Amino acid sequence: MSIIKLLSKKIDRTLFTTPSHSQKALFNQNFNCFYNHDFSEIDGFDNLSNPKSSIFHAQSKTAEILNAKKTFFITQGATTAILAAMKAIINPADRVLVARNCHKSVFNGLILTAAYVDWFMPETDENWGIYTHIDTDKLEATLSLNQYKMFIMTSPTYEGINSDIEKIAKICKKYDTYLMVDEAHGSLYNFSDKLFKSAIAQGADITINSLHKTAGALNQCALLNIGQNIQKVDIDIFQKSINLFHTSSPSYPLLENIESCINFLNSKEGKNEIDNLLNEIDKFKKDLSRFGVEFFESENHDPTKILVRKEGISGFDLSDSMFDEFNIEDELNNSVACLYLTGIGTTKSKLEKLKNSLKKVVTNPSFKFEKVDFQPFPLVKIQPVDTFNRDYIFVNKDEALLKISNKMIMPYPPGIGLLYPGEAIQKWHLDYLNNDVEIMV
Numbered sequence: 001m002s003i004i005k006l007l008s009k010k011i012d013r014t015l016f017t018t019p020s021h022s023q024k025a026l027f028n029q030n031f032n033c034f035y036n037h038d039f040s041e042i043d044g045f046d047n048l049s050n051p052k053s054s055i056f057h058a059q060s061k062t063a064e065i066l067n068a069k070k071t072f073f074i075t076q077g078a079t080t081a082i083l084a085a086m087k088a089i090i091n092p093a094d095r096v097l098v099a100r101n102c103h104k105s106v107f108n109g110l111i112l113t114a115a116y117v118d119w120f121m122p123e124t125d126e127n128w129g130i131y132t133h134i135d136t137d138k139l140e141a142t143l144s145l146n147q148y149k150m151f152i153m154t155s156p157t158y159e160g161i162n163s164d165i166e167k168i169a170k171i172c173k174k175y176d177t178y179l180m181v182d183e184a185h186g187s188l189y190n191f192s193d194k195l196f197k198s199a200i201a202q203g204a205d206i207t208i209n210s211l212h213k214t215a216g217a218l219n220q221c222a223l224l225n226i227g228q229n230i231q232k233v234d235i236d237i238f239q240k241s242i243n244l245f246h247t248s249s250p251s252y253p254l255l256e257n258i259e260s261c262i263n264f265l266n267s268k269e270g271k272n273e274i275d276n277l278l279n280e281i282d283k284f285k286k287d288l289s290r291f292g293v294e295f296f297e298s299e300n301h302d303p304t305k306i307l308v309r310k311e312g313i314s315g316f317d318l319s320d321s322m323f324d325e326f327n328i329e330d331e332l333n334n335s336v337a338c339l340y341l342t343g344i345g346t347t348k349s350k351l352e353k354l355k356n357s358l359k360k361v362v363t364n365p366s367f368k369f370e371k372v373d374f375q376p377f378p379l380v381k382i383q384p385v386d387t388f389n390r391d392y393i394f395v396n397k398d399e400a401l402l403k404i405s406n407k408m409i410m411p412y413p414p415g416i417g418l419l420y421p422g423e424a425i426q427k428w429h430l431d432y433l434n435n436d437v438e439i440m441v
């Protein structure tokens with residue numbers, strides 16, 4: 001089917017996925033028509049690769065709102081922001097420490113920067129089958145062993161778990177390591193006292209926000225923010241690095257959408273919208289709890305990411321039933337739970353539909369529950385930079401154990417690698433592989 005045909009059909013689904021805007025223009029009605037603002041950098045317009053007027057002002061105002069030293073608008077997703085930030089700081093052969101639950105774009109950044117990676121395992125919650133926070137004692141112990149140029153981590157996690165960035169930033173400073181926090185899923189944090197302090201406000205050197213995930217912006221709207229106290233780096237290097245990855249024809253509609261999104265979030269209306277969403281989620285949870293539905297909750301958990309489970313029902317079955325019976329799509333699921341993402345654009349009626357449908361599904365007793373099993377510590381045999389363009393052969397799965405994989409195992413979402421190219425295939429990985437396995441030679 002053509003793209004035109006696909007999109008001309010009515011999509012009869014209730015989506016608790018990214019983007020959060022529910023396919024409606026929320027803060028700028030012009031976005032119902034993309035064309036009338038689709039200019040290139042014509043005379044009198046600014047230039048994203050060297051902003052001096054409108055883009056410069058919009059970026060500066062955003063930096064002020066976010067309390068960042070500098071903010072860059074990115075119209076090619078958090079992915080590009082991540083690549084640019086890594087390239088700005090990391091030189092070939094620099095050693096970097098990367099939390100294993102980072103998005104795959106970080107692995108791509110390791111290839112592009114020719115960095116030497118050590119992986120860091122975040123904590124896990126076995127009952128929910130998810131990664132949780134970064135343990136600060138373990139982090140300090142690791143940083144004390146080697147000189148790392150950068151520590152790259154994700155907070156909040158896909159499922160909404162926040163790490164103690166303030167403490168992590170202090171530890172990284174102590175060991176002269178840049179801290180980059182992928183805050184793709186935490187774009188609302190600056191705009192409500194009821195959520196968390198942003199990573200920039202807590203002292204991170206670099207943060208990335210993905211405005212389309214939960215802040216109601218269009219796909220690909222992202223921010224790269226530089227912290228107030230970043231040291232030993234010329235800020236211009238970030239612009240230079242962005243220019244390596246960013247198209248020379250950035251979309252003005254997307255730039256405008258980023259600016260409108262920030263203005264909206266920073267307005268009374270925006271703050272009320274977040275407050276209302278949090279209140280509705282609270283009521284939603286109280287109501288469903290009466291039916292034996294459990295929600296992941298903890299003091300470092302972002303309530304806008306609704307992670308739900310019901311004893312006796314696997315997350316996969318819950319997800320399938322919600323989709324098959326009610327056309328409700330979750331963002332992701334595991335053998336225990338389902339994740340429903342909410343944000344700017346999640347209406348009361350959408351939550352109501354989710355609640356009523358969940359009630360019906362969880363009262364059906366014919367499901368089974370499985371236990372989640374976490375990936376083993378990765379065995380890196382070949383560094384990411386040397387994995388690209390490498391020769392490989394196929395072997396039968398029976399012979400693949402401890403051979404070096406040429407492929408990634410990557411459920412998407414969340415886009416977190418279970419096995420990356422260059423890593424040894426461990427017993428745990430075999431279940432995810434087909435019979436013909438690509439191994440490096």
Ligand SMILES: Cc1ncc(COP(=O)(O)O)c(C=O)c1O
Nearest residue numbers: 077078079103154182184210415
């Ligand atoms: C934690 C995290 N970082 C970065 C990205 C990449 O974002 P984008 O799709 O905007 O490039 C994602 C996408 O899922 C993500 O989950």
